[in-house]
Amino acid sequence: MATSKEQKTVVVGAGPVGSLAALYAAKRGDNVELYELRGDLRDPSTTPLNFTKSINLALSERGINSMRKADCPRLLDSVLNETIPMHGRMIHGEKHGNLFQEPQLYDVHGRFVRAVDRAGLNKSLLDELEKMPNVKFFFNHKLTGADFRKNLAWFERQDILRLGNTQNSKQQPADKRGAEIEVKFDFMIGADGAHSAVRYHLMKYARMSYQQEYIDALWCEFHIPPTKENDFMLPPNYLHIWPGEEFMFIAIPSLDKSFTSTLFLPNTRFAQLDANPSSLTDFFKSNFPGVVPDLISEAELYKQYSENPHLPLISIKCTPYHYESSVVILGDAAHAMVPFYGQGMNAGLEDVRVLFGILDEYSVSSQDPDVHRENRAKALQRYTKQRTPDAAAINDLALRNYQEMRSDVRSPLYRLRKWTEEK
Ligand code: FAD
Known part of the structure; x- marks a missing residue:
């Protein structure tokens, strides 16, 4: 086991990356709480990300291997059964x-x-998480603040606010009292996408270099x-x-x-x-x-x-990804990239596998929470060091591949034909 049984891991964002991270943490025995801004995407009334039905993505070995290593044999079957090979x-x-x-x-x-429906993949991950007794879901919860020295976070309950807005629609905005909750955690994983609130709060603690x-x-x-x-x-x-x-x-x-x-x-x-x-x-x-x-x-x-x-389409690079032993950001929150290399989600899923591999290496069997904190801080430092150049490289490749896809894919033969026609 990588961590002590009492460790509370809060994951922010139930997209593909946050859901896989929650699964890895739960498999290691953490008490996991998964907070998500939107409703449960398995509920048909939930508005999907980007307000479109869903997007199809290219799932590659990088992402597949990260799900394989989640130690849930049925997960990979259920995801791969719903894919179409693209040769x-x-x-x-x-x-x-x-x-x-x-x-x-x-x-x-x-x-x-493989072509995969992002929502379908996300649902399979949530279904696996649902089976774990040490995972609690908090849908309609938006992270609004975090103190990474005191390990406290604040979430706004969107369902209560919505209810308030309906009831008071003719009078005033919803009463926010009662809509905010305070959550204590040992470790936070921010997987809340390109416009990450976790990253925003992390910047107040870590000396983060940031480029978008x-x-x-x-x-x-x-x-x-x-x-x-x-x-x-x-x-x-x-x-x-x-x-x-x-x-x-x-x-x-x-x-x-x-x-x-x-x-x-x-x-x-x-x-x-x-x-x-x-x-x-x-x-x-x-x-x-x-x-x-x-x-x-x-x-x-x-x-x-x-x-x-x-x-x-946004491209983001930043570093470090963590602050001491308290928090780390993964997926688009850490390195949103343009979609032309088909690797944004795959790289995010790989973040999870790499992170937990490193956490495992630094884990010790101890009942002393300070020992776990110290080791986690060392592991997160190594994660940032190892992952920053890899994420930056794939980010650059993604930007470059736009030229390849929109133009250079025209084979030399095609270009020659076109050139001959023009002469
Ligand atoms: P997201 O999927 O953005 O999930 C973040 C979650 O956090 C969301 O559910 C959001 O509601 C929640 N959240 C946000 N803010 C808060 C908050 N304050 N509190 C609580 N929760 C919050 N990738 C590939 O690998 N292959 C492809 O072929 C590919 N094609 C793409 C095509 C297009 C057109 C686009 C736009 C992207 C494509 N991508 C592709 C990229 C891929 O969609 C992303 O990299 C991937 O969705 C990132 O997953 P994530 O879990 O990190 O973030």
Whole structure:
């Protein structure tokens, strides 16, 4: 066992990374409390992250191995059963008025990544946690403050505030008294995403270097339905890419035989389309051949473009990730990255495996809480030292891969053809 039975570990954020961290901590015998801003995502009335249905992600060995090491054999089965192998990328284009698709395999040895529904993966993790007697869930709890010397945190109960707002809607804002709770902890794991409140409070204690960048692109989700015969519209075992030099459209397969697609476009191009919505179809036809109306009807394209949010992409680097023995941040809270390398969640899941591996190395069998604190502080220091360069590297690779995906995937052959045509 890595820690004493009495240790109370508070995890903030029940996304994929926080849920896996809670599972690792619970497996080691900690009393785990998992606090989440939103409701339980297994409840259909909960608004999903980013306000869209859910996003499909590429799950790679980095993430799979971290779930494998969680010591829950059924977890990996339940997650992998709900995935679709993607053996490579399929590049779409047009030559002399004819559509073409060019497969590019990821690996000569046949290794592949898997398309997974983020919400589905998250649900499997929550289902596993539910079975653990030493885990308590606190949904609708927002971290609002933390004192990492006294090991105290404050959470605002969103359900009480919402109730208050409904009852007092015509009078005044909800009465906040009674909506805040104080929580004592031994160890806090902050996995509360790119706009992490844990990180914000950690900065007051640790001398944290912090860097953030919004790249000049927004993303908007689209949906490619199955055929009338309920089959995939495109070959399912690929990540489909329509490269557009400065922008791109991609499609990832879903279990219901649809594809979740994403348009990545510079802010100014979104603004131009917003100003002239009737140009949307032409824009798609000239840049992403074969999408409209073959895969998405004109009406649906316009509807989804107008209704689905156009969301920014942030890249964050910071260090250290911890303060003494009290707190550590993981996942997007520590290193949010742009999605073009398909590794944000995978790297976050890997954080969990690396962190607990190091905590295990520093664990001792003692009933003295001070001994555990000292060892945890040493382990967290090592974690920050080891993980910072790795996270920075994958962050940079993700930024660089935007150029690769939106442009360089056009094979030399394709480029040669295009060049010859232009001559
Ligand atoms: P999140 O998923 O952001 O979860 C954080 C949780 O904390 C949320 O549930 C939130 O409600 C909660 N929270 C926030 N604030 C508070 C608070 N104050 N108190 C309590 N709780 C709080 N990654 C991949 O590996 N492969 C991909 O193919 C991929 N594709 C992507 C495509 C797109 C378009 C985008 C946007 C991202 C993609 N990613 C991908 C990245 C991936 O989605 C993230 O890296 C991953 O979701 C991070 O998980 P997390 O648990 O760290 O944070």
